[in-house]
Amino acid sequence: MSPRTGALVRIACAAVEHVFVQTSAGPFGFIGRLHTDRRRPSLLAVNGSFPQKDYLHDLPDAFPGANVLMVHVPGMGKTPWSGRSAADLTIGLQEAVSLLFRDLPLVVFSASTGNLLALGLTNPNICRRVCVEPFFQTERLWPFIDYARGELERHPKDAGKAQFLWDFFGITPDRLENRDYRHLLDCVTQPTDVVCGSVLLGEPPDDREVIWPSFTLAEEREALAANPLVTLHPSPPGFGHAVAHFQPGKNLVNRLNHGALRAAAELCLPV
Template identity: 30%
Template sequence: MEPPVRIETRYGPVQMRGADTGRPVLFTVAGAFSHPDYLYRLPGFFPELDVWRAQLPGNHCPELVANSVGVFGAAYAEALGQRLRGRPAAILGVSVGALVALAMRAPEAAALVLVEPPLRTGEVWPLRAYPASAPPGSEAFLWNVLGVSATAHEPRDYSGLLSTIACPTRVLLGGVPLAPERKAEILPSFVDEPSRVLLRAHPDIEVVECPGAGHNVPKLANAEFVDAIRWARDQLAR
């Protein structure tokens, strides 16, 4: 795995992996507790792009000054701007990474691909299992960002971030519904029906529902995932 590029920001250091060869840029933000190699194969599928991959702060990379989607977004926007130096980029975020992509408000963003953004965490019952399996030291992230702890589940509402969208956006949603709470064979979508209504109503968002997929859209709806990246690449060419 290539060494990370470290970029200093007002909120702390940001790391991203991927070379800068001058090609159009796809910047990716992984979800919570992703493997360090997450999405490492994308450059092989898209050799026409420079794919720059980032994890959430504290996951295989340094923490920032605070655990919040707003701080994460501000730090990643600043770091991306420093590295792009005025060039456009497409931004891909998965799960919590999609919330960070929304919070970045990066002027360089030519397109957004948001995969399963959990806009309203209070209804996302699978999150209650996270504290038992999360790495040690994750308590502040789990509580501040997702609203879950070993003893409580409190809602976090990120739907207001939709008002900041300023570029064409494609949202991929799993077709396996969140409700009702149940024993499920696959992890269901983390996007509840009220959030889907908001997403469908937004004039700059194209919603793609992925039948048979739950929260893990990149794995279970790979065709839709790859097509969304092609769409974002094409936005860069406009």
């Protein structure tokens, strides 16, 4: 540590180490970097279901001047499924956010399933949001339904995974029940950028070996666009649910997070 940089707390090394925060809804595992020298803008990234290895783990190095933590939905990463509802997990995550970020101006970035927890956060220091591919109903998400049933077939003894897929998505090997999260559309109370894939979700094609389309339904885009705090950013042509995984979609998301962090940095300045 040098006098110029101040103290630094790393909560990740090569994206494999976690700090676990025990909450009323069970543990959450975080990776990232926190600074202790002065008030800095902060970014919380909430990952989705079955993410690619190291997805979003590069964010601390992408924004080295900010406090950046990434958290997995319990059941993903190294955190076991806790058997709690999305609403309960939101409360638990809120407790962890209060502990880790205190009153620092906070940007919440959430991807896919991560939006089901992140959109319900009511921490008063949240000043901006960036949401990638939010979805609010599950029974029409045929690409994920196919994937989930494949996971259940490959891991028939994984009771935690089976419970997660039923609780969050209403999916079993032979049953499908909608999970309705449309109440979260009313939770957007900060300036929010929403990135959606340009390939719209339609009926399942005969050839399922195609790009996953966007999970944000047309009517959900209309509801989001009707909120004056929301700015919709359709992806470049040809991108679906994985819009933030590849260029130029990844650059778009990084630019939006950077802009949100700049706005948060203004709130860190002395009055």
